[in-house]
Amino acid sequence: MDQKTFDALLDRFLSEDVSRKEAERVLHSLEDDNMRRQWLAAIEGLLENKQLHGLSDPARRDAIRMAILGKKSSAPVKKVRLLRRYIPYAAAAVIIAAIALVLYKPGRPGKELLAQQPQDASQVLPGGNKAMLILSDGRRITLDTADNGTIASQGNVQVIKLDSGQLAYNPSDAVGKGKAIGYSTLVTPKGGQFRITLPDGSKVWLNAASTLRFPNAFAGGEREVQLTGEAYFEVAKNPAMPFKVKVNDMAVQVLGTHFNVMAYPDEPGIRTTLLEGAVKVQHGESAVQLEPGQQANLSLSGKMTTKNDVDVEEVVAWKNGYFHFNRESLQGVMRQIGRWYDAEIAYEGEIAPRQFGGKIERSSSVTEVMKILELSRVHYRIEGKKIIVMP
Template sequence: METQNNFKRTSELIIKFLKKELSVQEEKEFQQWLNASPENTALVESFRNTTHVQKEINYLSAVDINQGWADVSKQIAVKPTKTLAWSKILRYSAAAILIVSVGFGVYTFNAKIKSGNNETAAVHDIMPGSKKAVLQLADGSVIDLSDANLSLVGKNGKPTMWAKKGVLAFNPEENRNNRKGYNLLKTPRAGEYKMILPDGTKVWLNAVSSLRFPTSFNKSERRVELTGEAYFEVAHNKDMPFKVAFNKTEVEVLGTHFNISTFSGKSKTTLIEGSVKVTEGGKPQLLKPGEEAVVNNGAVNIHKTDTYKSIAWKEGAFYFKEDLMTDIMNQLFRWYDVEIIYKGNPDTKRYSGNIRRQATLNQALEMLNAVSGTKFSLEGRTVTVDFNK
């Protein structure tokens, strides 16, 4: 029976083979393993023949095999049993290295083996979210920004705003004297968008979120209203504090980097850099870098946190750290625009991992299944999570 070290070594060889990086000695070692069993050949071909591989093979250049295995070893205890064939374990170990190291589910693991021949299954899948948003202007007009490259020109012939490659920006000179009013940027399910406000503040808006902001800031403050989740890099201006209002909470800053999430009935403000003041119920509290303020039913709890967990979405990743499966599925619900149905009682186990948001839904579900053993099925745009063992 294969040992964990052998699984690691074989996984390394498979990855290097796919990347065409085998040395002469490794080539001999790989061929010896390959010729040892038809099942080995079928396993490798199942990776090579996956429909997504050729489009995404360039991502393999970023693989750090040693780090990938170190990460995977923490999550998956490779213990062969009578009910888990070594080939399946090897498939998950090699694939998990790819997913964790590259941060992208390169393989869909959907190959079927019949009569000794490999057959790739045609499986219904859902692509990840993309740059999608709708901008509602103060005059009531609506602009679909999805994949849009556009520019709006003012009366003097100069652009007042433009959108390009998923970024919306405003010309501060042309917006300074606009008549008062509010714009609203909204992202749907499976959508995200970046915006640069007239003062230079950068905002990344996550899926199912919105930001209401004035056509021009007044001379005393810069105030916006948030629903959902957004990451802010606020342009410094000591004379004009930047304020974010959400639920019954307000965050005030002069210039800093922070994330705010208002999903699930409670809000989280995570400070990356600088300082912010969180006011709830008229009571202000200061946050330091690396701290998070959780507001739930009017109560504020401030604690140290892993800041990357809060901003991973902005960096293009799902980053789970001691999360319940239901919390993980809530993220997939928003990013893939699917409905979630649960069978049985959701378990209380907590899971950690890292998957790129560019992965297809099936790729994400396969990885979660490999780590947790939870069964998933996809029909249309509905994911059924089966906790019945």
């Protein structure tokens, strides 16, 4: 593209008078390093001008980007993948937001709903590091209000709150020596998450509305924990003592590896995703061996299937502080929102099926998240801690 053509296209782009075909031409021009630098300089200057559109607000940029990914047409998704292939993620987000100015001009149907619809979101807040620890003797410790340091002893193990959102079980021969090994349970509420280092050194991130039951010290031929909800595991290697995660009558067996298990009762199945190492997922007589990037799905009917080339970034986004949707159903999106914001989700009328894609920080307010969906013509209202989705 020569300089004259670029200048003309840039002028039309910034005046929001570019066609969809021309917008695609913009995207393809980003393959060239020099052209990409010119576009970035022009677009970043545009985004910094709040008087034009307010896109200097990072949350608003994410909202626009999600709106593109949430459209029914598959073309926008293809464009985003093209961008991610050729330019860094941060630069892609800037340019995607600018392209949204073309695809979502002010005054289009549904846009005015953002300003006109009153919402009461004061009771629907983002989640945080909240959990309760139930000790083997029945004592309950609210971890988000407990002071840092040693908070209990269980057998020969000290229970230590390291800092906000982290708990450790550290063996100590001087503490509680001779006591029988018991079990502790870590419980996160809706709107909570927590991280724990188990007695063997394995690290576990527990998502909202989840429960992890584990022994105060591992003994015998294996290390077994029980899970409901969702957790990400980084298992300490010990070939002599395999690690096992039990979810109802399903088991994930490992020696040392990184994997994620999602086992909420309101989800359509139990998904085990392997990031590193190897695991065996077993249910009754059925068993599958996973390799990194694979996912085992145990359906409600008991059927086990395997999926290859899984987007592991999407799977563990919750652990890294993001919602990450990739062709996720509206109901699936709302289940995640309900768990993280501790909100009841309800539906009115007939909701048309649709899929969403995109990424947004879990620290965002529920209003910001819902406005993103509203840009994709998802209507809603908030009543106290209840989010009602409408056609």
